[in-house]
Amino acid sequence: MQRAMTVVPHLGLRLQALPLALGRPLSRAQDVLRRTPLYDFHLAHGGKMVAFAGWSLPVQYRDSHVDSHLHTRRHCSLFDVSHMLQTKILGCDRVKLMESLVVGDIAELRPNQGTLSLFTNEGGGIEDDLIVTSTSEGYLYVVSNAGCWDKDLALMQGKVRELQNMGSDVSLEVVDNALLALQDLGASSSGSPPGCSSAGKPRGEAGRAGSSGQPAPRGRPLPVWE
Secondary structure, eight states: OOOOSEEEOOOSOBOEEOOOOTTOOOOTTSSOOEEOTTHHHHHHTTOEEEEETTEEEEEEOSSOHHHHHHHHHHSOEEEEOTTSEEEEEESTTHHHHHHTTBSSOGGGOOTTEEEEEEEEOTTSOEEEEEEEEEOTTSSEEEEEOGGGHHHHHHHHHHHHHHHHHTTOOOEEEEEOBOOEEEEOOOOOTTSSOTTBOTTSOBEEEOOOTTOTTOOOOSOEEEOOOO
């Protein structure tokens, strides 16, 4: 997963898929590739589209990989990560649920602050990495890898059912919105990269596209891989 400093969870755009048989659910095991809302934009800018985790995504634009890398490090870049699994964890016990699945103190997050974390299993082994954001709207916004979509969703759904059976107030909703990540705006005046707390743990601020005080960055869109 790219270490994105900022995520934009909602753009008012819906994800697209190629035609499917009526009533047939989309499976990531099928050969039908889904398209993000920026699919046409990628093509118009010379994106080389390839299959990845059930999606059609750009692996390269007209620029070389080196030029793209240097632009991101010297300036900033927007990444289309709409293929990733996005979920909302709702209810009074949402933090309890998330802290039972990941490492890190989710309760300490400020409104609209996110952190990198890890899904772990009962034996303490790592299942996947993810970003958890505590939104100002009263839910946790979770972004995890498309390649682990089914596994991550089953893990969260299983824990939701377990806590609900114990009387906890918690639920889960899969989000089907476009998603952009803004990466690498350069070092801050203190010499620490933006989005890092004093403890050195990655942090990021999240917001909706077009929100007050959040102008569009002057970056170029680049392909992103997990």
